[in-house]
Amino acid sequence: MTALPQSQTVETEHRPVLLELKNLEVTYNQVVLAVRGVSMKVREGSVCALLGANGAGKSTMLRAISAVLTSQDGKVTDGTIHFDGRDITTLSADKIVRAGISQVPEGRQVFADLTVEENLRAAAFTQRDRKVVEQGLALVRGYFPKLADLWKTKAGYLSGGEQQMVALGRALMQRPRLLILDEPSLGLAPVIVDEIAKLITQISEDQNVTVLLIEQNARLALELSDHCYVLENGRIVLDGASEEISDNQDIKEFYLGVSEGASKNYAAVKHYRRRKRWMS
Secondary structure, three states: OOOHHHHHHHHHOOOEEEEEEEEEEEEEEOOEEEEEEEEEEEOOOOEEEEEEEOOOOOOHHHHHHHHHHHHHHHEEEEEEEEEOOOOOOOHHHHHHHHHHHHEEOOOOOOOOOOOOHHHHHHOOOOOOHHHHHHHHHHHHHHOOOOHHHOOOHHHHHHHHHHHHHHHHHHHHHOOEEEEEEOOOOOOOOOOHHHHHHHHHHHHHHHHHHHEEEEOHHHHHHHHHOOOEEEEOOEEEEEEEEHHHHHHOOHHHOOOOOOOOOOOOOHHHHHHHHHHHHHHH
16 A cells, blocks of 8 residues: 555645634543543545544544443533534534444454354444345445454354454445444454555545544555554644654654664653644
């Protein structure tokens, strides 16, 4: 995989904004401030990456967008979330799905006791037209032919890669305009990660689906995306075209493992350089 051509990156920057967060603030248990005034834009037809270490606030942002914060005593306490120009900050989770936003959760979270087919049909709860559901199933089989051979197999018996295909298929059954992927490479072998990455790119291009990709695998995120935001301690500290982010020395050292020189005290350097370059 290679980064998107510069011409494609420039063209993406002129597309309409599909998802926009304005000064978003999220608090847990009315005490813990997990996301602090985050503003970001995801443009239509693009692949946008959100990069950050564990605890940076990535999953919290996803929960806010998908309206599933309340299950963990979380709440949007300031700011707004707009989708296609509409304020969706206070919408319920089912209405978020109906609006065109689907999420593939971290760890896949398939229904282990249901077959592959049953998992996919369950995801089409917003669709009452049987013909459209069947078209969705055919679409999934087209992208994931391996699942066609496992159609009547319970999802709990599938490998991690196969479960990830089911999770992606469930999202496709909802015919999303925005597909949110939370750590799609987590726990998968490198060869499977590469296969899933190619499928994500293909689906985005074929179906004109906008993708918001949340990843700890920085190399994968930067290769797949055309724009990237870096989240630290609940704040956006860096953003730009993925090619430019890839060339940032801090990103090279602390996310890609490329060092400028010999041995260093990485904890001290990380703290100092991030404060100097990003927080000033």
